[in-house]
Amino acid sequence: MNESAVPDAPAASSQEVDTCFARFIDVQKSYDGVELVVKGFNLDIQRGEFVTLLGPSGSGKTTCLMMMAGFETPTHGDILLKDQPINGLPPHKRGIGMVFQNYALFPHMTVAENLAFPLEVRHLSKSEIARKVDRALGMVRLEGFGSRRPAQLSGGQQQRVALARALVFEPDLVLMDEPLGALDKNLREEMQYEIKRIHASLGVTMIYVTHDQTEALTMSDRIAVFNDGVVQQLASPQTLYESPENAFVASFIGENNRLMGEVVEHLGKRCEVVLDSGERVVAKPVAAGGIGSRTTLSLRPERVVLLEADDGDGERFDNCFTGTVQEVIYLGDHLRTRLALCGNDEFIIKTPNAEGHPPLRPGQSVTVGWTWQDCRALDA
Template sequence: MTQILEAESSADDALTDDLCFARFINVQKSYDGVELVVKNFNLDIRKGQFVTLLGPSGSGKTTCLMMMAGFETPTHGDILLKGEPINGLPPHKRGIGMVFQNYALFPHMTVAENLAFPLEVRHLSKDDIKQKVQRALAMVRLEEFGDRRPAQLSGGQQQRVALARALVFEPELVLMDEPLGALDKNLREEMQYEIKRIHANLGVTMIYVTHDQTEALTMSDRIAVFNDGVVQQLATPETLYEEPENAFVAYFIGENNRLCGEVVELQGDTCRVRLDSGDTVLAKPVAVSEVGERTTLSLRPERVSILDTGDATVDNCFTARVEEVIYLGDHLRTRLSVCGNDEFILKTPNAVGNTGLRPGQEIRVGWSRGDCRALDV
């Protein structure tokens, strides 16, 4: 299926020309001259920001990155770097560092020679090359590995070398395309913090592509969430998690309970929703505007509380049956049957009083209207 990509920076994200370091302006992309795979993509990036393009495979995020790098050319629109259009500029003249998932290291060269290569093509002196290579190795904590070849390194070490090579010539912009996708969980987490540390120390602008929402939340200043070729929301990690604007963002960023129903009352910052189960829930209207509208309620599992008998101090209180309890060390993940949903998840910290739940047990649970968002279906 052909996917269309369309995004607009919000008013809060729009930057003046003197503050904007990189910019996409009404960018479109077609490979066959007929079908657009990127449509009206607009994004302003401030100098020193870490911006992530997040979404499932095939959603268009990598195409946008490749157009910034110069490996793809926009069909329409402009890409600016420091206020200057770069559409027709070849990749090697853009001064942009690039990190790929497959590392793209030269196997016949040592680590130091791999790092020296982008400096040699820029005709730096031997003394300058040696100094910058040593500085880059220290930056990724591989000072003792300069004489080794890539095959003699672990996957995490190879990715550090690839990162060092992208930074060795001191670019102002670094692009990363799923750079941690080939690493195991522990190495991924280690490299996430490593990249974040380097970004903080250098202040270099970074544009990062990933389909891993935890990775995006961990590393980014701002995240553009892609789905079906459209940027659904552009915001900070906290805003995306706490204030998703539609159902896709809510369910792609973190875990959510979803309850379906119809708006029966709408007043100010509160709506009353009659669920398909017949229960009534108070929620915050986000993507609903009229009575009778279908909606999906979004509720984070950690925002659900276990209530004492007779406690009705929260906006929404229901009796739930415990279906399954999974011990995950620092917290318990409990599957409940409530409001007609047998897959309703409750997350509770592993603390005294929270470990006694058993399948078949009936409990009272509740949540506030502000934590329950009425979104699109």
């Protein structure tokens, strides 16, 4: 596609950047009047931001999106768009683009007719509709596909059409509900970068719902991690991965080794934990309680270093332990090795597939080490 098909977004003024574009204020939602599926949800979204609502099924993320779209009504709280409350505003008057997982294309219409539909209901002229449809097809790299029907397109092409239809009337806000869930891995990755490219080019604000943490990390400016109707942490992808605030976020974002134990000493910026298996570990107290409190230690597999025998490397690490190899999985660029270590038979380490790294074997005894900064003491 010619890059000129997607115009550069105009530079935002400092006032626009500082203005909150969309806002959830103390929003709650109950379907039966008893159980809350969304509990006190607060979120400020800046103009042009890409915010993802991430969490397991039933965590409340899609309900929040549907309330912003107008398909659900908050039980309590307010939703604002451009500083105006929209709780009572019907969906068709909110000016919001929407992309669904099942595409929701009209099968009896051509691609061009699908894209023209939201423009026709807004009573644009035929010439303006034709111009905007051509421009939207260019955005999603489907020039020349206007005369085809949805059944003549692949799944990835249909999703591009659904995205183009959400963008064709030039909304300020686009909502996406698990839009890539029906695509295979390669198509899904391709569409992730396509959506990210379009977002960067147009400067449109996007709220995206997914349960796929890799998808969220790839695309988002900020991610709100949901569980049981509550946002557990709201932060950038890097912060969520490197500095999870609780055990749920640590386990939901990326792979994570968990070791259970009890806090026995606080040492300034560090704490000492006795594991249930008896070993003593030095860690970073993030959400650990006082002495005697139960805690979950969180440790990323790639932060665990395989130590060679008698090479002195162990002196660099605050924590060194010996375990037994249970399983080695070849993953191309790296090896994923499962150890029995510190009372955990599912302890994972990742080692690069490179020269100088001899292959490990099940039953082999190995020594590993990690620093206290990489080991986070979280809630129990």
